[in-house]
Amino acid sequence: MALSDADVQxxxxxxxxxxxxxxxxxxxxxxxxxxxxxxxxxxxxxxxxVRNVLEEARKRLGEITLNSAKYKELLSTLILQALFQLFETAVLIRCRSQDRGLVESTFPEVAAKYKDATGKDILLKVDSENSLPADTTGGIELVVHQGRIRINNTLEARLELIAQQLVPEIRTALFGRNVNRRFTD
Incomplete structure (x- = not known):
């Protein structure tokens, strides 16, 4: 059977x-x-x-170490905060070698504040064998139980912690609110 022209068309x-x-x-x-x-x-x-903004903040972070009074106050706050997290009686503190004297000078004040808050005496000692690297911006690291428990309170670690929480706000500040986004976490 042949197809008609209409079917072919x-x-x-x-x-x-x-x-x-x-x-x-x-x-x-x-x-x-x-x-x-x-x-x-x-x-x-x-x-x-956003990464460049955080990198710029990281570079400026080192400027606080130039003002020894402010840096000493910051170090004592970082040590005290970490002590409250650990709640131990003997703590080893790691810091940059150039910060050792400044860190040791905070011990009496920190020990007094810790005793007022907890009622416990604390033994603070700077780790003379292990220091934080010299290229670290600053801050401290607390160590207990032969290094098995550590609290990293370096300035870089604190910036990283804050950055994780503030990245949505930084994005909004830089680029405005994204209308396509439902959640801002």
Whole structure:
């Protein structure tokens, strides 16, 4: 049975309609891919900018160590805070070698504040064998139980902790609120 001209024409039309739909679909896929790539580039640039802001903060962090009165106050606060976390009676403190004298000068004040708050005496000692690396910005690390428990209260560790909490706020401050975001964590 031979096909009539009308049937052949109908098959040709269906074939080209099918091809047109495929071309439209390919255009939509390509457009979507390009849009996603553009979004990813924007997000990467934003993340790089946030990372640069945090890196700048890290560089400026070292400036506090230049003012010995403020730095001493900060060190005593960091030590006391870590002591409250540990709640031990004998603690070894690691610091940069250049901060050793300043850290030791905080011991009487810190011990008195700790005793007032907890009613316990505390034995504080600077670790003379292990110091924090010289390229560390500053701060302290408390160690108990032969190094099995450590509290890292270096300035870098504190900045990292704060940065994790504040990254959404930093993004909003730099780029404004994202209307497409439901949650801001």
């Amino acid at each position: 109908k098959q040709i039309m269906e074939y080209y309609e099918k091809k047109e739909k495929q071309v439209e679909l390919q255009k939509k896929i390509q457009s979507s891919n390009m849009l996603n790539q553009a979004r990813l580039k924007v997000l990467k640039v934003r993340e790089d900018h």
